[in-house]
Amino acid sequence: MENLLTYSGIRNESIEQWKREGKKTVGTICCHVPGELLHAAGLLPVRLRGTGCTDDSEGEVWMSSFACSFARSCFEFLLNGTYDYLDGIVSSDGCSMATRIYDNYKYYKRNEDSTRFYLKDIGAPRLYNGKHAVPYYISELNELKKGVENHFGVTITEEKLKHSIEVFNETRSLIRELYELRMSDEPVITGEESLKITLASMTMPKEEFNRMFRDYLTELKTRKPLAGYRARLMLIGSAIDDPEYIKVIEDRGGLIVCDATCYGNRQLWEPVAYEGDAISSIANSYLSRTVCPRMCQVSTHNSLYEMIVGMVKDYKVDGIIYTKMKNCQVWGSENLYCEEDLKAANIPLLIVEREEIMTNAGQLAVRAEAFIEMVEKGDK
Amino acid sequence: MNPDIPDWRGGLVTAGVDIGSTSTQAVIMVDGQLYAYSSIRTGSDSPNSAMDAINIAMEGTGITSQDIDFTVGTGYGRVNVPIADKTVTEITCHAKGSNYIYGSSVRTLLDMGGQDCKAIHCDETGKVTSFIMNDKCAAGTGRGMEVIANLLSVPIEEIGDLSLNVDEEPNPLSTICVVFAKNELTALMRNGWPIEKVLASYCRAMAIRVVRLLERNGMEANFAITGGIAKNTGIVRRIEKMLGVEALTSELDPQIAGALGGALIAKTLVEKRK
Numbered sequence: 001m002e003n004l005l006t007y008s009g010i011r012n013e014s015i016e017q018w019k020r021e022g023k024k025t026v027g028t029i030c031c032h033v034p035g036e037l038l039h040a041a042g043l044l045p046v047r048l049r050g051t052g053c054t055d056d057s058e059g060e061v062w063m064s065s066f067a068c069s070f071a072r073s074c075f076e077f078l079l080n081g082t083y084d085y086l087d088g089i090v091s092s093d094g095c096s097m098a099t100r101i102y103d104n105y106k107y108y109k110r111n112e113d114s115t116r117f118y119l120k121d122i123g124a125p126r127l128y129n130g131k132h133a134v135p136y137y138i139s140e141l142n143e144l145k146k147g148v149e150n151h152f153g154v155t156i157t158e159e160k161l162k163h164s165i166e167v168f169n170e171t172r173s174l175i176r177e178l179y180e181l182r183m184s185d186e187p188v189i190t191g192e193e194s195l196k197i198t199l200a201s202m203t204m205p206k207e208e209f210n211r212m213f214r215d216y217l218t219e220l221k222t223r224k225p226l227a228g229y230r231a232r233l234m235l236i237g238s239a240i241d242d243p244e245y246i247k248v249i250e251d252r253g254g255l256i257v258c259d260a261t262c263y264g265n266r267q268l269w270e271p272v273a274y275e276g277d278a279i280s281s282i283a284n285s286y287l288s289r290t291v292c293p294r295m296c297q298v299s300t301h302n303s304l305y306e307m308i309v310g311m312v313k314d315y316k317v318d319g320i321i322y323t324k325m326k327n328c329q330v331w332g333s334e335n336l337y338c339e340e341d342l343k344a345a346n347i348p349l350l351i352v353e354r355e356e357i358m359t360n361a362g363q364l365a366v367r368a369e370a371f372i373e374m375v376e377k378g379d380k
Numbered sequence: 381m382n383p384d385i386p387d388w389r390g391g392l393v394t395a396g397v398d399i400g401s402t403s404t405q406a407v408i409m410v411d412g413q414l415y416a417y418s419s420i421r422t423g424s425d426s427p428n429s430a431m432d433a434i435n436i437a438m439e440g441t442g443i444t445s446q447d448i449d450f451t452v453g454t455g456y457g458r459v460n461v462p463i464a465d466k467t468v469t470e471i472t473c474h475a476k477g478s479n480y481i482y483g484s485s486v487r488t489l490l491d492m493g494g495q496d497c498k499a500i501h502c503d504e505t506g507k508v509t510s511f512i513m514n515d516k517c518a519a520g521t522g523r524g525m526e527v528i529a530n531l532l533s534v535p536i537e538e539i540g541d542l543s544l545n546v547d548e549e550p551n552p553l554s555t556i557c558v559v560f561a562k563n564e565l566t567a568l569m570r571n572g573w574p575i576e577k578v579l580a581s582y583c584r585a586m587a588i589r590v591v592r593l594l595e596r597n598g599m600e601a602n603f604a605i606t607g608g609i610a611k612n613t614g615i616v617r618r619i620e621k622m623l624g625v626e627a628l629t630s631e632l633d634p635q636i637a638g639a640l641g642g643a644l645i646a647k648t649l650v651e652k653r654k
Contacts, residue, residue, distance in 0.1 A: 363513075366456075366471075370471035370511060371511075373471070373508070374472070374510075374511070
């Protein structure tokens with residue numbers, strides 16, 4: 001059987017095959033760039049990340065040490081050729097750090113022929129409700145659609161979009177099946193493996209992912225339950241795109257059973273309900289998801305917190321590890337609500353700082369191990 | 381050696397070895413009572429340091445390593461304790477050990493070790509209920525204090541008392557990064573500050589740093605400090621003043637809390653297996 005996990009890398013055979021067929025790929029930044037729209041144009045959307053970066057010094061030269069290390073690593077990969085298969089980048093204003101990847105890269109390419117590389121940023125509202133939010137997002141998506149059509153010389157028909165929505169919804173329903181397996185009292189899959197799968201889903205052609213992952217799920221269901229773990233943990237935080245990071249925690253005996261992060265199930269959960277037309281359907285669905293503290297309504301209605309607490313219950317979580325990307329504004333300033341609310345709900349919480357380049361594995365390991373000793377059942 | 385235990389033979393002998401980044405302690409307990417201990421400098425070879433510490437603790441007791449029923453390794457080098465039957469993190473061990481040293485009423489702990497600093501909450505059994513550690517900085521740690529002691533050529537044991545010998549508390553050092561702090565300290569010396577005032581400034585900065593850590597984890601009475609820095613009065617008095625509480629004291633050496641906790645956990649583990 002082909003191993004799906006080998007497709008979790010930033011560079012992998014499925015992308016190479018895609019390029020050999022003469023087809024185009026577009027990097028996306030943040031979860032408000034609808035992959036459906038690019039897919040409908042015959043493009044391969046690849047969500048940008050910095051997995052496995054070991055040196056972001058060039059990224060730091062451009063973006064300064066103030067930029068989060070995730071953004072610096074992504075930028076480093078853009079500069080050093082890791083992403084040389086891209087034919088464009090579409091960014092949404094998810095957070096200012098991620099937006100700077102786009103800005104800096106646009107500047108970097110300022111003297112190049114713009115017909116050779118597609119660059120576009122779209123806006124996404126930071127409030128869910130309000131009568132202007134959805135219409136604004138729809139107009140941004142329509143502009144993106146027009147831009148993609150012009151640049152790549154294609155026509156994105158309603159039929160194609162409708163089909164793309166179906167393909168992406170299938171991915172979402174398969175990811176849900178994966179998370180149901182993780183919810184089980186006898187889980188068969190580690191958090192590390194699960195992250196590799198969600199990363200693959202954001203990196204390879206969706207049809208191919210769906211086909212391979214269906215088989216993978218069938219195999220998973222026949223696996224023996226994992227043994228020897230001491231606690232069931234949930235991972236929350238921003239751009240955790242590094243399976244090695246999760247491995248450090250799981251090697252200490254804490255099985256990650258669910259997550260609320262950028263690269264887990266978050267953007268792969270709620271299906272897009274087709275109503276009326278595709279663009280409006282995408283806009284409505286994308287804006288009704290609970291994504292991250294970027295959406296500014298935590299003070300009045302903290303749906304992120306409700307979702308996390310709900311998952312703690314459903315997945316029988318013993319404790320939450322809250323990883324804070326250093327200099328992350330959206331998650332870093334979330335303490336006020338999330339941290340206090342979780343403490344008030346008596347959910348054990350470990351807060352750890354994270355940098356994209358994992359130089360502090362030992363620090364993480366001792367914190368994770370002590371946390372596991374704290375929450376594991378059976379007294380010391 | 382504990383004179384209240386006339387003979388260890390026939391009792392349950394457990395040990396805890398805490399290999400810290402800077403110092404290593406070994407504790408031997410008989411039936412859950414402290415029997416003997418040692419504290420040495422961690423050398424470049426952690427397994428050797430562990431064995432040296434345990435051998436020194438056993439000296440004169442007649443106990444040999446074969447007589448120890450169960451050993452828990454803890455601390456930074458816990459995986460390097462050759463005779464360990466199990467490893468447990470220093471966070472868990474310090475809470476357990478403090479429960480023994482300071483009694484079951486202790487709820488908030490500050491462990492100030494050689495290379496990190498932890499604020500811990502625990503329950504009446506000494507089980508950790510929450511904790512927080514400093515990230516990536518030698519400030520607020522014993523190692524930082526050593527660097528400053530060396531720079532000023534003051535024996536580390538005297539820093540605390542000297543730093544309290546000032547008429548008025550100076551401003552804290554503006555930076556707490558140990559390397560930059562060295563620069564700032566030399567500048568203060570050049571400006572004619574007496575050594576006491578310089579030390580007061582450094583101790584104050586360090587105390588502010590750990591008080592923030594404690595406040596972040598939440599303060600609950602009763603409060604105790606473990607680790608080598610618990611012996612530094614200049615830090616302890618300042619922390620107490622800022623928090624408005626007095627730290628619990630004990631006749632026992634606060635530096636052995638981790639190893640002691642390890643030996644206590646060893647006892648529980650042996651009893652569970654029976």
